[in-house]
Amino acid sequence: MAYEPKIIGFLCNWCTYAGADLAGTSRLQYPPNMRPIRVMCSGAVDSVYILRALLEGADGVFIGGCHPGDCHYVSGNYKTRRRMVLFNSIMESLGLDTDRVLLRWISAAEGKRFADTVTEFTEKLRQKGPSPFKTLWEV
Amino acid sequence: MDGTVKTGSRTIYELAVPGSDPEATLKKVFAHWLEEKKLDAILVPAISKTGAVTRSLVSAPEKIMATAPLLPAMGINGAGIIAEIAPDPGAKSKIGVLLRPCELRAVVELVKLQQVSLDGIVLVGIDCPGTYKTAQFLQIAEGASDFNNNFIRNQDAYTSDSRLRHACQLCEFPAPLVFDIMFGFLGMNPDEELLVITAGEKGAVLLAPTFPVPLEPRQDEPAARVEFINKLRRAREEAIRTQIRELDERLLGAENVVRYFADCLNCHNCMKVCPVCYCRECFFESDALNRNQDEFVRFSRSKGMVRMPSGTLLFHITRMNHMMTSCVQCGICEDSCPVSIGLSVLFKKVSRNAQNAFGYLSGRALEEPLPLTTFREDEFTTIGEG
Numbered sequence: 466m467a468y469e470p471k472i473i474g475f476l477c478n479w480c481t482y483a484g485a486d487l488a489g490t491s492r493l494q495y496p497p498n499m500r501p502i503r504v505m506c507s508g509a510v511d512s513v514y515i516l517r518a519l520l521e522g523a524d525g526v527f528i529g530g531c532h533p534g535d536c537h538y539v540s541g542n543y544k545t546r547r548r549m550v551l552f553n554s555i556m557e558s559l560g561l562d563t564d565r566v567l568l569r570w571i572s573a574a575e576g577k578r579f580a581d582t583v584t585e586f587t588e589k590l591r592q593k594g595p596s597p598f599k600t601l602w603e604v
Numbered sequence: 605m606d607g608t609v610k611t612g613s614r615t616i617y618e619l620a621v622p623g624s625d626p627e628a629t630l631k632k633v634f635a636h637w638l639e640e641k642k643l644d645a646i647l648v649p650a651i652s653k654t655g656a657v658t659r660s661l662v663s664a665p666e667k668i669m670a671t672a673p674l675l676p677a678m679g680i681n682g683a684g685i686i687a688e689i690a691p692d693p694g695a696k697s698k699i700g701v702l703l704r705p706c707e708l709r710a711v712v713e714l715v716k717l718q719q720v721s722l723d724g725i726v727l728v729g730i731d732c733p734g735t736y737k738t739a740q741f742l743q744i745a746e747g748a749s750d751f752n753n754n755f756i757r758n759q760d761a762y763t764s765d766s767r768l769r770h771a772c773q774l775c776e777f778p779a780p781l782v783f784d785i786m787f788g789f790l791g792m793n794p795d796e797e798l799l800v801i802t803a804g805e806k807g808a809v810l811l812a813p814t815f816p817v818p819l820e821p822r823q824d825e826p827a828a829r830v831e832f833i834n835k836l837r838r839a840r841e842e843a844i845r846t847q848i849r850e851l852d853e854r855l856l857g858a859e860n861v862v863r864y865f866a867d868c869l870n871c872h873n874c875m876k877v878c879p880v881c882y883c884r885e886c887f888f889e890s891d892a893l894n895r896n897q898d899e900f901v902r903f904s905r906s907k908g909m910v911r912m913p914s915g916t917l918l919f920h921i922t923r924m925n926h927m928m929t930s931c932v933q934c935g936i937c938e939d940s941c942p943v944s945i946g947l948s949v950l951f952k953k954v955s956r957n958a959q960n961a962f963g964y965l966s967g968r969a970l971e972e973p974l975p976l977t978t979f980r981e982d983e984f985t986t987i988g989e990g
């Protein structure tokens with residue numbers, strides 16, 4: 466079977482999730498590789514969820530949040546941003562791929578940006594090939 | 605926030621050392637503080653008649669003789685004890701706590717994490733060129749006389765003593781950063797003088813109106829001390845560079861990372877002894893990640909076979925995400941690991957990089973906010989765009 470990347474998506478209820486909805490109702494085409502999970506804020510996505518997905522076989526993790534300044538809880542996404550910096554720093558220190566986790570700000574009005582983002586991320590992961598953790602059972 | 609530490613209000617003194625016995629001099633000072641009711645109790649390292657290398661909370665002045673302020677052994681990071689003693693504000697009593705630089709740094713992090721209140725705590729710092737694991741110490745010190753004093757006299761040995769705890773061999777902060785009062789001996793002749801520095805009121809009141817040993821104000825820290833500390837730090841930086849280079853050969857990449865933690869027992873000792881790991885209930889000890897039997901079968905099917913116990917690497921990398929900005933690199937985690945996983949040099953690397961990403965240094969200042977509790981609107985602006 467040809468490799469198709471499996472992406473776990475954490476979508477903020479107030480923006481990206483609605484953006485995904487809009488992409489659907491607007492009948493925009495994008496690859497079906499992402500399993501969306503609705504969260505109340507991008508700031509609610511602890512690193513443990515990203516890591517669990519990656520270590521247990523996801524090829525990529527996507528986090529969608531409101532644009533800076535637009536977070537429903539005022540500053541959740543600014544903190545998400547700092548946590549992303551920390552996450553990437555740790556991954557780099559361990560020599561692990563930072564390209565498999567993507568954070569993007571997508572508003573409820575940006576259905577096209579959502580579809581484009583999923584398309585682009587899926588394509589990138591297709592080119593990268595499967596995550597090494599997929600076959601490492603001893604993780 | 606307790607504003608104990610104002611760099612501007614530091615006052616420096618030279619302390620005479622009667623009888624050329626620095627450890628006895630410190631005890632004399634501590635006993636005096638208890639006698640004069642400057643402190644209600646003081647936390648000091650001690651070694652008991654039964655050979656227990658530990659700490660003691662001393663309230664009776666005459667018991668100070670049984671302590672060992674210069675004991676170069678460390679079994680736990682004392683910041684955890686401070687969290688046990690002083691979790692809440694409003695204490696009416698005053699406790700002095702004699703702590704090493706890495707312990708003081710961890711206390712600072714715990715204050716920011718709202719796990720410690722300094723209301724009734726007086727931070728008494730002391731220079732630290734390194735420590736031994738307790739068992740190691742007992743072995744080395746067996747039969748030796750005046751071991752603790754000799755340890756601070758033979759300062760040339762600090763860079764070559766490979767019996768020091770691994771983290772200490774890589775420690776670049778041998779002098780306290782945050783304190784109310786501190787005692788220094790590095791680069792000095794401790795048989796003749798010790799250095800005393802107070803930072804703010806809380807420290808200053810301990811020196812007046814009476815003091816049991818002659819004190820002489822000084823303009824600056826002795827040049828020899830500054831130079832000695834710089835030299836020690838340069839040597840340690842060199843060791844850090846070498847060891848991180850060696851580490852990278854074994855660590856980098858998915859397969860190597862998995863192998864690095866392959867022996868992990870999932871005992872969580874490293875987390876339990878961590879002075880800055882602050883959650884009352886660790887997420888990894890909760891039911892949050894539990895699977896039932898059927899879910900384990902599904903989990904196994906995801907790869908055909910899976911490691912048991914499961915979730916060890918998830919625990920470690922998540923813990924790094926939670927703790928690396930506050931890690932003080934005391935290395936007690938490695939000392940407590942039953943299978944000797946190389947956590948000291950690993951966390952030296954990972955936490956340094958993590959803290960550098962935010963221009964932060966754990967334990968440097970009470971006023972410096974934790975990286976993950978603050979933000980600026982105009983930073984890291986490329987993230988999330990594109």
Ligand code: SF4
Binds near residue numbers: 705769775777
């Ligand atoms: S890590 Fe540094 S401050 Fe802590 S015990 Fe070792 S030498 Fe002392």
Ligand code: SF4
Binds near residue numbers: 868871937940
């Ligand atoms: S102390 Fe060692 S064996 Fe125990 S959880 Fe930590 S790394 Fe694993």
Ligand code: FES
Binds near residue numbers: 479507508
């Ligand atoms: S509510 Fe959407 S990122 Fe906070």
